[in-house]
Amino acid sequence: MAGTEHLTVRREGATLVLTLDRPEAKNALSLPMLVGLYDGWLEADADDSVRSVVLTGAGGAFCAGMDLKALAGKGMAGEAYRDRMKADPDLHWKAMLRHHRPRKPVIAAVEGPCVAGGTEILQGTDIRVAGTSALFGLFEVRRGLFPIGGSTVRLPRQIPRTHALEMLLTGRPYSAEEAARIGLVGRVVPDGKALETALGIAERINACGPLAVEAVKASVYETADMTEEDGLAAELARGWPVFDTADAKEGARAFAEKRPPVYRRE
Structure with missing residues (x-):
């Protein structure tokens, strides 16, 4: 360290x-x-x-x-x-x-x-x-x-x-x-x-999905000085790829199975 x-x-x-x-x-x-x-x-x-x-x-x-x-x-x-x-x-x-x-x-x-x-x-x-x-x-x-x-x-x-x-x-x-x-x-x-x-x-x-957490933080900061229109467009560009991750699928699966999710940054 x-x-x-x-x-x-x-x-x-x-x-x-x-x-x-x-x-x-x-x-x-x-x-x-x-x-x-x-x-x-x-x-x-x-x-x-x-x-x-x-x-x-x-x-x-x-x-x-x-x-x-x-x-x-x-x-x-x-x-x-x-x-x-x-x-x-x-x-x-x-x-x-x-x-x-x-x-x-x-x-x-x-x-x-x-x-x-x-x-x-x-x-x-x-x-x-x-x-x-x-x-x-x-x-x-x-x-x-x-x-x-x-x-x-x-x-x-x-x-x-x-x-x-x-x-x-x-x-x-x-x-x-x-x-x-x-x-x-x-x-x-x-x-x-x-x-x-x-x-x-x-x-x-x-305990949350790390890829989602990092994308949310990045979106908040990168859109801070944008117009609302530009910010919303940037949010889509940043957010949609998160839905295609294995972690997103794991989150939904864990919810359905009533268990804690196991995220792997994938």
């Missing part, structure tokens, strides 16, 4: 669990974390036995954003990984899901701070669960910075523009309850239960 000193990887059945693991810094982004994240996304895409991904953080935090000490010129942990960054200057954007979209569903399990770069990574995930005390926000403007991880483009497409602009322009923190109210996260659960809930959602996804 992929993984680095700041990013742990483990399997829970058909789910790949990626954990941002730098709790002493509230999981602020580091070179080892970014490299580990990108390798994790690649592993999930390449392994057909992986049907979903859960992204979470260690130590009661999700991600406090970029390590500002590094931006101040004081260096960043993980010098050994700089060759990876030099070889692929886009790696950090892929790691943060700015320039990469995994084909498997990605579920975020958020506890504690999920701010700045944390909120930016969050926007690249598909389903989001937050503990009651989770905290969100894009603080960049308060530091004279720009949220260049994609938020000025993505956030107004994911939540109402008035809420997106307030978050972007004030740099204020948002509670989990408010984040859910404006649509940034889908569920708020008791503290300490975000990962358990996310894994439960993943298990439901894993």
